[in-house]
Amino acid sequence: MTIRPYNFSAGPAAMPEEVLQQAAAEMLDWHGSGMGVMEMSHRGKEFMSIASQAESDLRELLAVPANFRILFMQGGGLAENAIVPLNLSRGAAVDVVVTGSWSHKSASEARRYAQVNVAASNEADRHTTLPAPAGWRLTPGASYVHICSNETIHGIEFHELPDLKALGSDAPLVIDFSSHVASRPVDWSRVGLAFGGAQKNLGPAGVTLVVVREDLIGHALPVCPSAFDYRLVADNASMYNTPPTYGIYVAGLTFQWLKRQMEGTLTGIAAMEARNVAKAKLLYDFIDGSGFYVNKVARDCRSRMNVPFFLRDESRNEAFLAGAKERGLLQLKGHKSVGGMRASLYNAMPMAGVQALVDYMRDFESTQS
Numbered sequence: 001m002t003i004r005p006y007n008f009s010a011g012p013a014a015m016p017e018e019v020l021q022q023a024a025a026e027m028l029d030w031h032g033s034g035m036g037v038m039e040m041s042h043r044g045k046e047f048m049s050i051a052s053q054a055e056s057d058l059r060e061l062l063a064v065p066a067n068f069r070i071l072f073m074q075g076g077g078l079a080e081n082a083i084v085p086l087n088l089s090r091g092a093a094v095d096v097v098v099t100g101s102w103s104h105k106s107a108s109e110a111r112r113y114a115q116v117n118v119a120a121s122n123e124a125d126r127h128t129t130l131p132a133p134a135g136w137r138l139t140p141g142a143s144y145v146h147i148c149s150n151e152t153i154h155g156i157e158f159h160e161l162p163d164l165k166a167l168g169s170d171a172p173l174v175i176d177f178s179s180h181v182a183s184r185p186v187d188w189s190r191v192g193l194a195f196g197g198a199q200k201n202l203g204p205a206g207v208t209l210v211v212v213r214e215d216l217i218g219h220a221l222p223v224c225p226s227a228f229d230y231r232l233v234a235d236n237a238s239m240y241n242t243p244p245t246y247g248i249y250v251a252g253l254t255f256q257w258l259k260r261q262m263e264g265t266l267t268g269i270a271a272m273e274a275r276n277v278a279k280a281k282l283l284y285d286f287i288d289g290s291g292f293y294v295n296k297v298a299r300d301c302r303s304r305m306n307v308p309f310f311l312r313d314e315s316r317n318e319a320f321l322a323g324a325k326e327r328g329l330l331q332l333k334g335h336k337s338v339g340g341m342r343a344s345l346y347n348a349m350p351m352a353g354v355q356a357l358v359d360y361m362r363d364f365e366s367t368q369s
């Protein structure tokens with residue numbers, strides 16, 4: 001088996017090699033059915049079994065309570081920024097906490113369907129801090145409060161979800177967990193709805209995961225397209241219209257891969273969390289100890305998944321990226337709105353990949369002085 005390069009893409013992102021190999025092996029004939037998964041009717045017993053296995057594996061992995069529904073939808077994280085207000089706003093105001101590009105986009109999308117109040121923003125700090133929940137200006141009677149629990153572009157993560165009840169609010173919390181789903185456990189007692197595109201940490205682009213509390217389903221605005229009405233999607237087990245069948249299948253293979261992961265005595269998501277903490281620490285410690293590289297995010301809210309960093313001398317960026325590619329370290333260029341570099345360390349990135357990156361960064365620095 002040849003060693004593949006380490007891929008630090010923010011998304012679509014690296015997948016576990018075992019998952020890719022299994023998908024390849026089953027491409028022409030899934031389990032003796034004579035069909036590849038792409039060729040199956042979504043209403044046939046073969047695909048129905050694939051989808052229900054994927055759902056139950058995910059429910060187990062993320063410890064999703066029985067009063068939450070798991071939906072596999074389409075449209076990506078961006079579409080959910082519209083689908084959520086279409087389903088949850090009920091004509092009332094919506095609170096959004098702006099902490100970076102993604103929550104900023106969520107606020108603009110929601111404005112088409114609801115009155116939006118920006119309850120807090122870190123814009124004045126150029127998206128490098130997290131506004132403390134105690135200072136949020138929440139709207140009494142708001143239909144929900146939206147946060148992006150991991151800002152993929154700015155590299156900011158809520159390490160603890162806010163407890164809205166403790167802040168005196170009855171509104172459900174909506175989290176966009178696109179870029180850190182399955183990297184750590186979710187405290188569902190604080191969440192009303194979570195959504196995320198699959199292409200960061202679960203599988204291929206095209207599947208959008210929605211986990212939503214039962215009582216929030218069934219309140220769609222009349223203008224909501226039927227394909228995006230949570231009631232219809234839930235009542236039809238995500239098959240109201242043709243779901244992204246192949247993406248659900250590959251995500252299902254990833255869920256089984258996640259269930260097999262072990263780290264000491266930990267398994268599944270707990271094992272991933274331990275590994276992700278260690279991976280992020282290795283990279284941040286190296287950057288902080290260096291005079292050559294810098295990360296500008298406040299230490300208490302640095303993302304474990306997406307690490308934006310800069311060379312202090314930006315004239316060396318191209319040389320850095322070219323040298324990285326030569327060493328098999330791919331897709332390290334930062335997002336165009338932030339610049340510099342970004343290393344995304346999703347579940348499929350092993351510790352050895354982060355070590356290879358740190359070794360390269362050290363070597364590159366030593367050749368530059």
Ligand SMILES: *Cc1c(COP(=O)(O)O)cnc(C)c1O
Binds near residue numbers: 011078151152179200
């Ligand atoms: C990638 C991403 C999205 C957008 O996903 P699309 O599938 O491109 O719509 C939304 N939110 C976050 C936090 C993301 O990382």
